[in-house]
Amino acid sequence: MASLTSRSLLLPAALLSVLAAASPAPTANPAANPERVLPRQPEITPSVVQYYPDRTVRHKRDIFSDFKSDVNGILSELGNVPSYVASGIEPYFLGFPTGTAVQSSLSLSNSDVDALPTQVLNIDPYANYTDQGWNVRFHGNVYKQPVVDNSTLDDLANVFLPNVDIKNLPPSEQDQARNLTASIFVLQQGDVNVSTIHLEPAPNQGSSGESGGGGAVTATGGTQDVQLPYKTTAEGDFDVFVPIDSNGLMNGNETQSIQRLNTHVEGATIGNSTAYLVPNEGITIISDIDDILRVTKIYEPEKGLLNSFARAFRPWMNMPDIYANLSMSLPDLHFHYLTTTPEQITRNYMQFIYSTYPGGSFDTRPLNFTNAKETLHVRKYLLDKVFQTFPNRKFILVADTSNSDVMIDYPQLATDYPGQVQCIWLRNTSSTDPGDRFPYDTSGFKNLKQEMYMFFNVPDDLTNLDVKNGQCFNSSVKQNVTFSYQGLPFGLSNNKSSAVVSARTQLGLIFAAFLGSLVWNLL
Ligand SMILES: *[C@@H]1O[C@H](CO)[C@@H](O)[C@H](O)[C@H]1NC(C)=O
Ligand SMILES: *[C@@H]1O[C@H](CO)[C@@H](O)[C@H](O)[C@H]1NC(C)=O
Ligand SMILES: *[C@@H]1O[C@H](CO)[C@@H](O)[C@H](O)[C@H]1NC(C)=O
Ligand SMILES: *[C@@H]1O[C@H](CO)[C@@H](O)[C@H](O)[C@H]1NC(C)=O
Ligand SMILES: *[C@@H]1O[C@H](CO)[C@@H](O)[C@H](O)[C@H]1NC(C)=O
Ligand SMILES: *[C@@H]1O[C@H](CO)[C@@H](O)[C@H](O)[C@H]1NC(C)=O
Ligand SMILES: *[C@@H]1O[C@H](CO)[C@@H](O)[C@H](O)[C@H]1NC(C)=O
Ligand SMILES: *[C@@H]1O[C@H](CO)[C@@H](O)[C@H](O)[C@H]1NC(C)=O
């Protein structure tokens, strides 16, 4: 792999041709030259860095070849799917231009690129405590941000905005759309060293600190510089546990409190983050973001794209109050935000979360998850990593029913890690949003006790629960769990013995997963 590679950002073929076709004046503007936007076959670039040699990949089903066999059937079944989505559906993805193609399409010479400052996306890490001391999982991406003029950005942004021209959006939405587009068209820096990372104690956020609420104590030490042991992957990613010196920090087996360290990558102007040193025992909330902490309406593709791409992030109802109360009344709670949104728009997610919800560590989709199968399993991969890092903590898992991977992975964790899942809270998006037409599978909950999970409708359903003592279920919230596919389109009933119906429901589920990942892959 060349050292300048980009993108695991994937577009279906049809959209790629829209990209090519929508680009004006192909010879005058190299950015718009369709020949430079070369589709390539999807591939997984193996990481140069191995951390989990014994990792086994679960759910190795070839669902996309099944999917291909009845695309048209399921599309007509679901009905009302915008044609740009329908025509873009392929059982495989095609890649964006590589880093060098981004470079040449933007007419950047090597010396132009050399002159650009190196940026680091330093995603807020968590750390566990081992016999060797604290172990911080640094992860993120090293890239360069080319300077792109607005008219080129607008052409590129329009590809993500079906039926809307960026010129017709209000100025604030234009800014947001340009910002996200620019974040996507970056030059990832493969096979480079991440510079020195400085660590120092972060001030106490206390009960009055963060706008979103947030506990933690002032760390009593930890100041030091660390080097990562490996270079970045071909896509510019780094993801590695690094043991740090205690230098006065409390031991993780002797406290319940979270200690925070500021981390700052030398030379990177926007490479700051907070590391959360999480004790061995306690409760961690793992929360998804879209359609649970913010309004995305990912199940309505056109709105989903506009919300994701152009509109300011908006919290979902009074969810911030619920999290703030949890965080302030249980200051030792650890929040971990785990979303499968692509890594390059992580900054926008982090900015929204940290100004609206309690501070916490973060996970997004690493760039080397580049094909459909990996994309569908990235959540389980990231969840397994957190569970294995904190084998003696209990977890509260939060998301919504429109995520088909969540519906499988969350209950599976209760089986895979006995005793570690305390609660599963799933917002029933169909109950408040008739626009949610996608089926969801509740069969994974069959062997779980009702006390352990709750399908809820509004944030207030989560008030006054005695979370500390393990209460998860609000008995005044009516449950209607059939342990099968629910919310099927057009009144299709679930009949497990009927091959036709089950094939269709399976495809419907896959479609929902696919659509969700498609929307994300567009971003
Ligand atoms: C992606 O890279 C990470 C490290 O950055 C590695 O642990 C993981 O196995 C890689 N995944 C794939 C699908 O190559
Ligand atoms: C905590 O861990 C440290 C280092 O492994 C050990 O020296 C200490 O005795 C442990 N404390 C307790 C209370 O187990
Ligand atoms: C380019 O777009 C940015 C972000 O929308 C805006 O702030 C800036 O004023 C625009 N520049 C010009 C020259 O129009
Ligand atoms: C986009 O906005 C975020 C948040 O304001 C900012 O940190 C980031 O630098 C911007 N990205 C680009 C490419 O302008
Ligand atoms: C990268 O880091 C290694 C080990 O710290 C060092 O030996 C090497 O010279 C560094 N390379 C560059 C290009 O800075
Ligand atoms: C990042 O951290 C460094 C070191 O603490 C500090 O000097 C710098 O101002 C911070 N940058 C931002 C953007 O907060
Ligand atoms: C800390 O996390 C690492 C990486 O996930 C894991 O291998 C290790 O077992 C964890 N250590 C403890 C003591 O939980
Ligand atoms: C979700 O809400 C819809 C609409 O109110 C309802 O029909 C469905 O049964 C609910 N699902 C669950 C799992 O409670």
Ligand SMILES: *[C@@H]1O[C@H](CO)[C@@H](O)[C@H](O)[C@H]1NC(C)=O
């Ligand atoms: C349960 O939900 C209702 C309705 O949202 C709410 O008023 C109540 O406070 C919740 N908590 C408990 C423990 O009943």
Ligand SMILES: *[C@@H]1O[C@H](CO)[C@@H](O)[C@H](O)[C@H]1NC(C)=O
């Ligand atoms: C706030 O959280 C605490 C601890 O979980 C709980 O006891 C209390 O009832 C909550 N209050 C509200 C209004 O949800």
Ligand SMILES: *[C@@H]1O[C@H](CO)[C@@H](O)[C@H](O)[C@H]1NC(C)=O
């Ligand atoms: C319960 O769920 C089933 C299956 O999705 C649905 O047919 C039924 O209408 C739901 N009942 C209520 C009261 O929402």
Ligand SMILES: *[C@@H]1O[C@H](CO)[C@@H](O)[C@H](O)[C@H]1NC(C)=O
């Ligand atoms: C389920 O499908 C089978 C085979 O098509 C049929 O014999 C059976 O009557 C169906 N059951 C229900 C409850 O519809």
